[in-house]
Amino acid sequence: MSGGAQLGARLRDGDLTAAPAVLNLVETGGPAAREEAAALLREVSPGALGGEARAHVVGVTGPPGAGKSTLLGELVRTWRAGGRSVAVLAVDPSSKRSGGALLGDRARIPFDPDDGRVFIRSTAAAGRLGGLAPATRAAAHALAAAFDVVVVETVGVGQSETEVAEVADTVAVIVQPGSGDVLQFLKAGIMEIPDVLVVTKADLGDVALRARRDLNAALRSLGENDVAVVAVSSIAPASGIDELVAALDAHRERLDVTARRLAARRASALADFAAEHGERGLRALGGRRAALRALDDADPGADVPALVDALQSRAEAR
Amino acid sequence: MEHRLPEPDRPWMMRTYAGHSTAKKSNELYRSNLGKGQTGLSIAFDLPTQTGYDPDHELARGEVGKVGVPVAHKGDMHALLDGIPLDEMNTSMTINATAAWMLALYIVVAEENGLDPAALQGTTQNDIIKEFLARGTYAFPPGPSMRLIADMVAYTVEGVPRWNPINICSYHLQEAGATPVQEIAYAMANAIAVLDAVRERVPQELMGRVFGRISFFVNAGVRFVEEHAKLRAMAVLWEELGRERYDVRDDKHLLFRYGVQVNSLGLTESQPENNVQRIVLEALAVTLGRNARARAIQLPAWNEALGLPRPWDQQWSLRIQQVLAYETDLLEYPDLFEGSKVMDGLVAELLEGARAEMAIVEEHGGAVGAVDYMKGSLVDSHRARIRRIEAGEQVIVGVNRYTETEPSPLVEGADGGILTVDPAGEAQQREAVERWRASRDQEAVDRALAALREVAAGDGNIMEATIAAARAGATTGEWSGALREAFGEFRAPTGVGEAAAGPADSEALEALREEVDRVSEALGRRLKILVGKPGLDGHSNGAEQIAVRARDIGMDVVYEGIRLTPSQIAASALQEGVHVVGLSILSGSHRELIPTVVQTLRDRGVDAPVVVGGIIPEADVEPLRAAGVAAVYTPKDFDLTRIMRDIVALVAARNGVGASA
Numbered sequence: 014m015s016g017g018a019q020l021g022a023r024l025r026d027g028d029l030t031a032a033p034a035v036l037n038l039v040e041t042g043g044p045a046a047r048e049e050a051a052a053l054l055r056e057v058s059p060g061a062l063g064g065e066a067r068a069h070v071v072g073v074t075g076p077p078g079a080g081k082s083t084l085l086g087e088l089v090r091t092w093r094a095g096g097r098s099v100a101v102l103a104v105d106p107s108s109k110r111s112g113g114a115l116l117g118d119r120a121r122i123p124f125d126p127d128d129g130r131v132f133i134r135s136t137a138a139a140g141r142l143g144g145l146a147p148a149t150r151a152a153a154h155a156l157a158a159a160f161d162v163v164v165v166e167t168v169g170v171g172q173s174e175t176e177v178a179e180v181a182d183t184v185a186v187i188v189q190p191g192s193g194d195v196l197q198f199l200k201a202g203i204m205e206i207p208d209v210l211v212v213t214k215a216d217l218g219d220v221a222l223r224a225r226r227d228l229n230a231a232l233r234s235l236g237e238n239d240v241a242v243v244a245v246s247s248i249a250p251a252s253g254i255d256e257l258v259a260a261l262d263a264h265r266e267r268l269d270v271t272a273r274r275l276a277a278r279r280a281s282a283l284a285d286f287a288a289e290h291g292e293r294g295l296r297a298l299g300g301r302r303a304a305l306r307a308l309d310d311a312d313p314g315a316d317v318p319a320l321v322d323a324l325q326s327r328a329e330a331r
Numbered sequence: 332m333e334h335r336l337p338e339p340d341r342p343w344m345m346r347t348y349a350g351h352s353t354a355k356k357s358n359e360l361y362r363s364n365l366g367k368g369q370t371g372l373s374i375a376f377d378l379p380t381q382t383g384y385d386p387d388h389e390l391a392r393g394e395v396g397k398v399g400v401p402v403a404h405k406g407d408m409h410a411l412l413d414g415i416p417l418d419e420m421n422t423s424m425t426i427n428a429t430a431a432w433m434l435a436l437y438i439v440v441a442e443e444n445g446l447d448p449a450a451l452q453g454t455t456q457n458d459i460i461k462e463f464l465a466r467g468t469y470a471f472p473p474g475p476s477m478r479l480i481a482d483m484v485a486y487t488v489e490g491v492p493r494w495n496p497i498n499i500c501s502y503h504l505q506e507a508g509a510t511p512v513q514e515i516a517y518a519m520a521n522a523i524a525v526l527d528a529v530r531e532r533v534p535q536e537l538m539g540r541v542f543g544r545i546s547f548f549v550n551a552g553v554r555f556v557e558e559h560a561k562l563r564a565m566a567v568l569w570e571e572l573g574r575e576r577y578d579v580r581d582d583k584h585l586l587f588r589y590g591v592q593v594n595s596l597g598l599t600e601s602q603p604e605n606n607v608q609r610i611v612l613e614a615l616a617v618t619l620g621r622n623a624r625a626r627a628i629q630l631p632a633w634n635e636a637l638g639l640p641r642p643w644d645q646q647w648s649l650r651i652q653q654v655l656a657y658e659t660d661l662l663e664y665p666d667l668f669e670g671s672k673v674m675d676g677l678v679a680e681l682l683e684g685a686r687a688e689m690a691i692v693e694e695h696g697g698a699v700g701a702v703d704y705m706k707g708s709l710v711d712s713h714r715a716r717i718r719r720i721e722a723g724e725q726v727i728v729g730v731n732r733y734t735e736t737e738p739s740p741l742v743e744g745a746d747g748g749i750l751t752v753d754p755a756g757e758a759q760q761r762e763a764v765e766r767w768r769a770s771r772d773q774e775a776v777d778r779a780l781a782a783l784r785e786v787a788a789g790d791g792n793i794m795e796a797t798i799a800a801a802r803a804g805a806t807t808g809e810w811s812g813a814l815r816e817a818f819g820e821f822r823a824p825t826g827v828g829e830a831a832a833g834p835a836d837s838e839a840l841e842a843l844r845e846e847v848d849r850v851s852e853a854l855g856r857r858l859k860i861l862v863g864k865p866g867l868d869g870h871s872n873g874a875e876q877i878a879v880r881a882r883d884i885g886m887d888v889v890y891e892g893i894r895l896t897p898s899q900i901a902a903s904a905l906q907e908g909v910h911v912v913g914l915s916i917l918s919g920s921h922r923e924l925i926p927t928v929v930q931t932l933r934d935r936g937v938d939a940p941v942v943v944g945g946i947i948p949e950a951d952v953e954p955l956r957a958a959g960v961a962a963v964y965t966p967k968d969f970d971l972t973r974i975m976r977d978i979v980a981l982v983a984a985r986n987g988v989g990a991s992a
Contacts, residue, residue: 037908041855112848112857113882119903120822120891126902133906137857137887248472249819 017049021056024159029098032132032156039151040136050151051318057158060314065274066157068100069265072177074167075187076194077106080213081166082121083247084187087254088164089122089131095258097161098130102149104138104167113137118166132160138167145176147288150281153180154317170194171204178205179280182273183264185209185257190217190224199231206237208264215246215253239267271313279308282320289321290328297328339663342370342656343618344421344627347645348592350375350400352756354410357400360642362414369649371421372453373629374411375399376433378867378918381468382894383429383811386760389896393923394867395757398639399425403764404806408436409443417441422453423498423590423627428470430457431479431793432810435801438491442802454495454546454590457483460521461500463702463823464709465507467869467893470811473699475818479793481528486794488533488541497525498548498590505550506596507872508713511561511681516688517698517705518547519568524698526577532792535578542573543584546626552594553609555616559668560677562589562616562623567682590627591617600636600966602729602736603748607633611651618655620674621666628652636966637742638749638948639919702823710875717876721970730969747950754923764806771804779803780813787817822892839972840884846979846991847885853988854910858979859887861909861939863900865928868918869893873944877913880971881978897924901931909939910982916945926958933959940985942978944968 014022017038023031039050059065075081085101092099103118116135124131136149149165156163165180167173170188178184186207188195198204210228215221225244232240241260245253283304287295298304304324311323347364350357361372376399379391385403386395395401402408417440426433434455438448459476462469469476480497487496501509501518509517522545529541547565551558566587573579593613598606610630617625630648632640640648655661668674695701719725726732742748779800786796800810851857862878864871871893878890889907891899904912914928921943929941943955944964952963961981964974983990 033905033908037856040908043855046855112844113885114887115878115882116887116889116907117891119889119907123820123822124902126896126898133903135889135907248474249817251819 015049015052017052018056021053021061021155021158024053024057024155025062027159029129029132029159031159032100032134035155036134036136036148036152039155040148051316053155054151054316054318057155058314058316058319059274060312060316062158065270066154068157068160068163069261070153070157070163070165070180070182071261072165072167072174072181072184073187074169074173074177074184075211076170076189077168079187079189080247081168081187082118084211084213084245084254085118085164085166086122086124087245087247087251088258089124091254091258092162093128093131098159099162099164100132100156100160101134101164101166102152102156103133103135104145104149104165105135106138106168132156145179145284147285150180150284151317154278154281171198174205174207178277179284180277182268182270183208183261185211185261187211187213188224188228189213190220196227196231199228199235206232206235206240208240209257209260210240210242211257212242212244213247215244216248221246275313278315278317278320279305279311281317282308282324285317285321286324290325294328297331298324299331334664336663336665340621340624342662343625343652344371344590345369345649345652345656346371346373346423346590346627346629347649348373348375348425348629348631349645350377350411351398351639351750352396352400352752353760354400354402354407355413358411358413358415361411363642364645364649365415367646367649368653371423371627372415373423374425376424376426377401378468378869380433380807381426381429382867382869383432383470383807383815384867385764385806385808386757387764388808390867390894391757392866392927393757393920394918395760396752397919398868401760402433402436402807403760404767404804405436405439405443405801406767406804408433408440412437412440417444418446418450420452421627423456424453425456427456427459427462427466427468428476429807429811430455431483431797432801432807434483434487434491434494434496435794435797438798439801448491450493451491452493454498455483456500456548457497458500458521458525458548460524460698460702461503461517462869464517464706465503465872467823467871468867469821469823469869471814471818472821473702475787475814477524477528477699479814480525481532482793484525484529484541484544485532486792488537488544490794492540495544495546498546499525500548502548502550502592504709505552505594506870507709508596508716509709510712511557512684512688513705513708513712514550515561515565515568515681515685516692518549518565519572519685520689520692520698520701520705522547522569523572523576527697530577538577539579539581539584542577542579543581543586547587547589549589549591549617549625550594551591551613551616553597553612555612555619556673557677557681558613558616559620559623560674561681562587563620563668563674564678564681564685565589566623567678568685587623588626589617590629591625592629593617593631595631595635597727598631598633598636599727599730601734602739603634603637604739604741605729606631606636607647607651610648611655614651614655618661620668621664622669634741634748636946637747638946639752641746641750644750706823710879713872714876714879717969717971721972727969730967747948749948752919767804768806775803776800776805776809779805780809783810783813784817787814837972843884843972843975843979846976849991850979850983850988851885853983854986857885857887858911858982859889859907859909860911860913860978861889861900861904861907862913862915863891863895863903863928864893864915865895865897865900865924866916866918866920867894868916868920870917871915873917874913874915876971877915877944877974880975881913884975884979897928897931900928901935901937904932904937904939905935910986911939911978912937912941913978914941914943914945916943916947919946921945921947922951922954925955925960929959940981942981944974 114137378394501514569587632644692701783796940961942962
């Protein structure tokens, strides 16, 4: 068995200690590593697992300074208290000039270093052209086989929620009171409607309540009555965290996980294919829509690399 | 104006920042210092005491009695002050997060010695904002921290009226790289935050007295003319602030009063004897002009960049003050600079800059809201300073110019010219605090702590309940623990995320960037480094500069800030898949902590090489290498680019990546 396949098998067996090596592998470039990563994903594909991976994959995004990481710290604490294992993939914006990045998010997510059921990894978003880095998507797919909750955290507004939707079952957008952007973006349709909206800094009192009311009103006017709006405070004594966990769980319960995951894998495959072959590659497939239609016919149990392979053979055949 | 004073001025108060090992040993040191003509006390507490942990707490390991004296309960405070007349003494305590607690212990000791607390004189440093910005010994989040300060101010203004409840510190800002303008502006902004908070808790008619009890603790660098101008500018702004913002009328209350510890940042490890003249010149900055002369001075010792000073080193620094005050004619004249074009011009320049910077802080919602902004600006300034030194634009004699030297007889002794603290002391302190807990009336302590929790959760003044807990025999860790429950834990911003991207102009950096790209390519993923600060030491400037520089040359950098346990560092290194671990430590606890970190990493299966930087005496370098450390950097390694080049080469070698063609 290859190293990648072995890692996949360990994840399938629920071995959380495989996580660091899994991340090291999916982040590594070059054809050999790519092959190993594909072997890994094969081992945790729905086909190999006999169904969709167990985890609840949660996307957390929002503008910088909204208090995402601090909130994530509270969420991790609450999930762990409820006995759930948690993996966090924190995607940091990186410095363009040097290509280096300061990955500071994990500093704000307190965790017990001796607790083997929490895993936090920071990744630089270096050099991507929209969408999540392929490594982050692969990691989310893989870790979902072993962890109870997998969080993908990104920064931004207007685009980032679309990106995390590529992998997440549930997308939560975090805003702080007084950030009118999100309100405007929602109304103008610039941003996708998230599954859960979170207003932080509830300790600010009236301001937070007003922000929550405005968001609710905006959602109602758009006919979105299912979106939960939760106010939280991460400052001691923290509040609203249990409600947020409940709202995330409730969304997941309503969700047709199989359909959403299938759509996510197909979107991922298309993104990977486009990253590799560019617009010219897409044209060879007859355009984005035709490519997605082609993926509709593929095996629903196939993993992302298998789908990319299918697209590649199709492009070569045309 | 007469050019002579009718009577020479009285000298400023002379102190030495001191304390180590145990309360008893520190007491002996204080008595001996007072015997040598020192006129006030300045207590240095160890890091566990400063951050609110008892000596037997996990985070206290390696730190007990290192950079100061451990004080875990009133028994320790009694021992520390034994035989010192508290009603005559003027005591300065460098204590911040746990200032309310230490003042309570001081009050209780006075009471139990039959003294009226109203007679007590002294200062608790108590400036929490600069802890978030520069020094790192905070314990609680900003909001509750400001409340503790306001409570102390409200309590002392009537209960201990001769006490300075807070010293607004710009000292540590300069150590963190602040320019004079930043030092002035952030200190003033900080004072505004405190006074605004206090205004909510005391009646307006007391504000004049409150304002009059706020003193400053400043720094003075070797550019002593400009430094003196800085102090004059601060005096102008302070008076303006009092009149305009707080409606203070009494001239006495409007006086800018400050104590000083002169610059340590500029003290060098190489040719350390040169530090003596630096210290003398810096002392001139705060004494030359009568209109902005320090009220109290403590001077660092010549060997601070090497390790902890011995009693003889501290005596030397005290003698510098005494020569200046008693031998020279400095105190016989009125202000030397009145009417000086140069001085007036410098002051005007600094005022203009400081006002503009204060306006920016105001836009961020004041000092508390602007912590991230100020931290980022300080990291940037410090980086600019390091670059000037690297480029030779800022001359440091013996470091980047005139480096040829005879061997220094000062460091030839068996002790290497520094004090070493007996590591057995820590175990004794652990046992002592256990004995203390076993010997007291536990029910009374439990009742007092319950009452404290209740006050903390509500809105009442914290001081009464704190003094009651001190009286009952509660410990430092218990007091802080009760407040941590009520207020929550806090991690301050690291500043490195806010620091701007580095300049691209330097060829050396560009070459290094290419090398990082090349090595990353060969590794298959981007070179990743973890920069960690184990232990309780909050001096994060060095670690931050390393983190920012590593980012600037293209590495992915995991930096989690200060106060990490060995298992936290190991867990992060493992989860993040880093290629190399860099540890920074300045508190002198490297001999205990670093080998533990290396061992914990290896136990978890992380084989990434470990490099260490900090104030590490020559004699400790070999033992660290033997413990598995790949490289050790000390203050004489000022060239960050060279350190980075070493690290990249180290990663390449460990991973079988060949040298570039």
